[in-house]
Amino acid sequence: MLARTAQELKQGEDVVLEGVLTRWEGKLTLDQAVVSEGDAFDVSEVKEKYDMNPEDVEVSVAGRVITLRPMGKALFAHLQDATGRLQIYLRQDIMGESSFKDFEETIDPGDLLGVKGRLFRTNTGELTVEVKEWVLLAKSLHPLPEKWHGLKDVEVRYRQRYLDLIANEHARRVFFLRSRLISEIRRFLDSRGFLEVETPILQPIASGANAKPFITYHNYLEQNLYLRIAPELYLKRLIVGGINRVYELGKNFRNEGVDTTHNPEFTMLEFYCAYWDYKDLMVFTEELFSYLLNQLVGGLKITYQGKELDFTPPFKRYRYFELLEEKTGKDKDFFLKDVEGLRRLAKEVGVPKAETLTHAKLIDKVFDLLVEDELWGPCFVIDFPKLLSPLAKTHREDPDLVERFELFVAGKEIANAYTELNDPMEQRERFLEQLKEKEMGDEEAMSMDEDFIKALEYGMPPTAGEGIGIDRLVMLLADVDSIREVILFPALRQKI
RNA sequence: GAGCCGGUAGCUCAGUCAGGUAGAGCAACGGACUUUUAAUCCGUGGGUCGAGGGUUCAAAUCCCUCCCGGCUCACCA
Numbered sequence: 001m002l003a004r005t006a007q008e009l010k011q012g013e014d015v016v017l018e019g020v021l022t023r024w025e026g027k028l029t030l031d032q033a034v035v036s037e038g039d040a041f042d043v044s045e046v047k048e049k050y051d052m053n054p055e056d057v058e059v060s061v062a063g064r065v066i067t068l069r070p071m072g073k074a075l076f077a078h079l080q081d082a083t084g085r086l087q088i089y090l091r092q093d094i095m096g097e098s099s100f101k102d103f104e105e106t107i108d109p110g111d112l113l114g115v116k117g118r119l120f121r122t123n124t125g126e127l128t129v130e131v132k133e134w135v136l137l138a139k140s141l142h143p144l145p146e147k148w149h150g151l152k153d154v155e156v157r158y159r160q161r162y163l164d165l166i167a168n169e170h171a172r173r174v175f176f177l178r179s180r181l182i183s184e185i186r187r188f189l190d191s192r193g194f195l196e197v198e199t200p201i202l203q204p205i206a207s208g209a210n211a212k213p214f215i216t217y218h219n220y221l222e223q224n225l226y227l228r229i230a231p232e233l234y235l236k237r238l239i240v241g242g243i244n245r246v247y248e249l250g251k252n253f254r255n256e257g258v259d260t261t262h263n264p265e266f267t268m269l270e271f272y273c274a275y276w277d278y279k280d281l282m283v284f285t286e287e288l289f290s291y292l293l294n295q296l297v298g299g300l301k302i303t304y305q306g307k308e309l310d311f312t313p314p315f316k317r318y319r320y321f322e323l324l325e326e327k328t329g330k331d332k333d334f335f336l337k338d339v340e341g342l343r344r345l346a347k348e349v350g351v352p353k354a355e356t357l358t359h360a361k362l363i364d365k366v367f368d369l370l371v372e373d374e375l376w377g378p379c380f381v382i383d384f385p386k387l388l389s390p391l392a393k394t395h396r397e398d399p400d401l402v403e404r405f406e407l408f409v410a411g412k413e414i415a416n417a418y419t420e421l422n423d424p425m426e427q428r429e430r431f432l433e434q435l436k437e438k439e440m441g442d443e444e445a446m447s448m449d450e451d452f453i454k455a456l457e458y459g460m461p462p463t464a465g466e467g468i469g470i471d472r473l474v475m476l477l478a479d480v481d482s483i484r485e486v487i488l489f490p491a492l493r494q495k496i
Numbered sequence: 497g498a499g500c501c502g503g504u505a506g507c508u509c510a511g512u513c514a515g516g517u518a519g520a521g522c523a524a525c526g527g528a529c530u531u532u533u534a535a536u537c538c539g540u541g542g543g544u545c546g547a548g549g550g551u552u553c554a555a556a557u558c559c560c561u562c563c564c565g566g567c568u569c570a571c572c573a
Contacts, residue, residue, distance in 0.1 A: 067533070067534080067535095069532050069533065069535050069536095070529085070535095071529055071530065071531085071532065071535075071536090072528070072529035072530060073529080073530050074529090074530035074531075074532085075530090075532090076531075076532045076533065076535080077532095077533095078533075087532085087533070089530095089531075089532085091530060091531095092530075093530075108523095108524085109523075110523095122531050122532075122533090123531050123532090124531075124532080124533080126531095126532095126533075128531085128532095142506065143506045143507075143523050143524075144506085144507080144523080145506080145507045145508085145523095146506085146507035146508055146521085146522050146523070147507090147522070147523080147534065148507095148508080148521090148522065148534050149507070149508040149509085149521090149522080150507085150508080151507070151508090152507085152508070152509095153503090153507085153508090153565090154565070154566065155503085155564070155565045155566085156507095158565090163507095167507090209573095210572090210573070211572075211573095212572090254572075256571070256572045257497095257570085257571050257572055258572095259567095259568095259571090259572080260566095260567080261572090262571090262572055352569090352570060352571090353570090361573090364573055365573085367573085368573065372573090388573075406573090413573070416573090444572080444573085482566095482567095492564090492565080493563090493564070493565085495563085495564060495565095
């Protein structure tokens, strides 16, 4: 059922449109309602500017009517916009009988309203606009979600996010935080001399990560294109091209499951710095997080899901195989050489489908299952097996390992970084190993990219690079447990 | 893909176990009220109980199928 206003519109649009809009013709237009005396005010501006001394200040302000309290010949209401709420007060003897009566008859909760009037403070001390003139700026044909309980149905909150944003302040807070986080990341990287770039989202080969891509077809080029699963190989081409500090902030697309930590399109930050190695990046990461935490929450400690997280540097460092040995009693050689022994171990600890997994997957799954969830952190896991890292440089002290770290916070992988492999011959071999994995049934094994290898053949300086999952970072800072709470329009099945 | 939970008025929720005329608050509508703020007071209307099928004299309630969502698992490092 629609509101009374919708019924009115159905019965006779003329009544509402002429009755309301034309009445104000020549008196107060939308522009005048929002811009007056040289100032454009949103709700928070009015409050900030005049909260201390509201005497006799004339303001114009617009917002959505969120509550309405008629009291005979006077009326209180609250206007809301994304910045806050402001009370308005209407009196028949101030604005005139017909204007007051019109207001009562036409304005409902949910409508967008512009008002002009004098600021004052009520008996209870609330800053309030005493309205002289008003204008209906837009009608809401649907009633708003209930003012006290708000909107709770998560399906409606995701499908009609605008209602969530109107009704739930915590939703507004999360998305404002997300926006500020992204601004601060840019500010930090820009100040350190990084250049922001945009690389192709439609790529002839989807490589640079282990994931299944979305496929599309370009009619003019007459070829398949893939939505990128990572920008990595293009950003490293730019390092070859001499852009020594480079970053990209944008969407990646992976054609995989949807759950509380995965959305098919998600936001990644990747940045690369020539002449750095992964140790430099760990320090840089600590600096980045210190900066972000200080800017956004004003300190280095936050609470996530009831537990404290302390981002005071330095973060702890744990070696990959030391963590595994702690849990299993088995050393690196066991994991790298005794594949069948590892398979038995994997089955014992409950890795599903252990009998069909490749060597690399077995290591990875055992680590996931036994270690990952306990890494409350923040901490760096360093020195990963080469098998799992086809784009990372071989460790300077151990040919079985690569110079790679992942940053874990609250049991989640937040960042992944390594000293980049810049030897084109070795890169080709690593890709070939990935192709073997693919043949052995690992659908997510990385694709060969000859064009990228060609770029490496021109010489890529020693470089370190890092990727940070922005959605998961927002989840941490906002203290929410589902990625859908930090993505404005998360992927849902279409509803007919 | 599997298991569990959920879908009842515009919103927030009862009612389902144990079948018997579909409820409350807010919102809406009519009335009273010139400093209220979840305004208050009096009155009124409002339902494809997610969809379809079955059992029954009778289904929101029991059974089956399907749709949508949530959580867990699998998958996704």
